[in-house]
Amino acid sequence: MDTLTIKTPADVLSFIGHTLGFWPHESLVCITLDSNHIGATLRVDLPKHDGGELAYAQTVAGYLGNDTNATSALFAVYTSAEPTAGHNKPYAAVIAALTGALAERHITIRDGLLVGDQTVSPYDDEPGLGRALPLSMIDTSEINAELVYRGSAVARTGRIVLPASNKEATFDAVETHIESIGRCHDHSAIEKARTLWAGILDARTYPSDDQVIALIANFQFAAIRDQLMADIPAVDGPMEQILLAQTPGKPQWDRVEWAQQILLHAYTHSSTKHSAPLLTAVGYINWWEGRGSKAHQFLELALEADPGYRLAKLSDQLLSYGMLAGWNMDKDTAYRTRGLGTSD
Template structure:
């Protein structure tokens, strides 16, 4: 891939939008710089008043994982308007972040304030300083390059699930499959489930209805569910390390992408009472890929389907504490150099 040259605020915003895949709202986005080259991109929801110090420490900790980075560029997205004679929006947050980065030997090179309609320098004159309309991003060179390569920017990061049939017939078939599994040897059931899942992951087309029913049934059993999730990245390391994205090996990301499509396909054929484990597995994939806010949304949908689903509730608490997947913290294992989200 050719190198991009970022020259203007419009270029910066276009780069952020295409890297994240959506237009941020009420967010802070930081980009690390290594010898004038872009490093990691991190998006985080803006903090609540009074939480600026801990928030800044957390962000600085994430950015410091890019060991070669010496400086940071940020863009603060907010609907709060700048006012003459008053501090810039979220000034306490930026001040705390400046100090937290300095402790780690990093500096803030530049910052942008992104409102609903315009973008300006964060440290500029709120009323008299130059500003650009956000529509200028559409004509930026960076945007043109990304669009040419097939990239798009969604207006928000809200997920849109495919339509689900929720057929009673499918639900009954899944229940029947689960009953037959309970009469078999545990090891045999696990081996069959893993063999079927491996065949699906290695295939180039969607499975038939009988295979999908078996997959949905397999995912209803926590032990099998965990193993099938751990099989997704194609890494031969302990299950707990794979699930928590703390392996030495790099995931096979094309395999992970296909697994998500298979699970979404299974979701469209699952009943509500069987969909929680499917949605939870999809949430893990999004978390592995650095999409914390989307992972949260999938976990919330899983809990709507089954309010008592333990893995979804535990995982949502983990993500809510700002824990990110280990793979995303290393540029050699991170997913397609996409931006990282910590919500």
């Protein structure tokens, strides 16, 4: 994939939207930079109350500090609050605290944007200078045009809407298959599941109902589930390192995206009892791709289906600590739009 270059505020906002997959609202978005290459993109809700700016800034800086290659950062404040003459910019105390917290980690802020409902302007502009630009300019951004051409899209919000599920339609068939798998006391069940999964991923057509039922059943077993998840990126390495995105090889991202489609398709055929493993796997995929906000939502949905589902709980804790997928820390292995260049 050719390197794309970010030159304008419209390019920055286009990159953010396509990287997150949605347009942020009342959010702080930060992008780490290593020289002229983009590293991690982080979106967090803006604080709703005054007084916690230092703690908030330290948390954000801690997330960004996980990108050990970062030397500088860009930020964008997305808010409906408007600056007024004689007053500080919205969330000025937050940005001041963040500047200091990042400096402690030897990361400087290169630039910032204030993104309103209709316009975008440099964050450090004085009110009344008239340098605000209409958000409609994003439509003509070279980055936006290229990413749309590559099949990317930006949703209006980040809230996930799951496809309709048949709920209990396959319950009995899946339970029967689970009983059959449970009677295997050697590795044959794992190997059979891997063969099925590999065939589904290689076929590039949606699986039959019988294959979907078998897939749902396989994901109910922790050992099989972990192995099938590790098989998705098609990279070499120990299973634990693959699941934590810590291998040197580049994942086959087209295969990863197809796996997500298959898992969501399987979700539409699963009962509530059987859906948590599928949603957790989709959460992992989004985390691998650097979409932490969506990963968190999928894990929450998994826990709604099964409040005691251990992998979803543990994985959500990892996200809350700011752990970033290692593949996205390297422009040669990162998912899709990451690793773009910037123009001074």
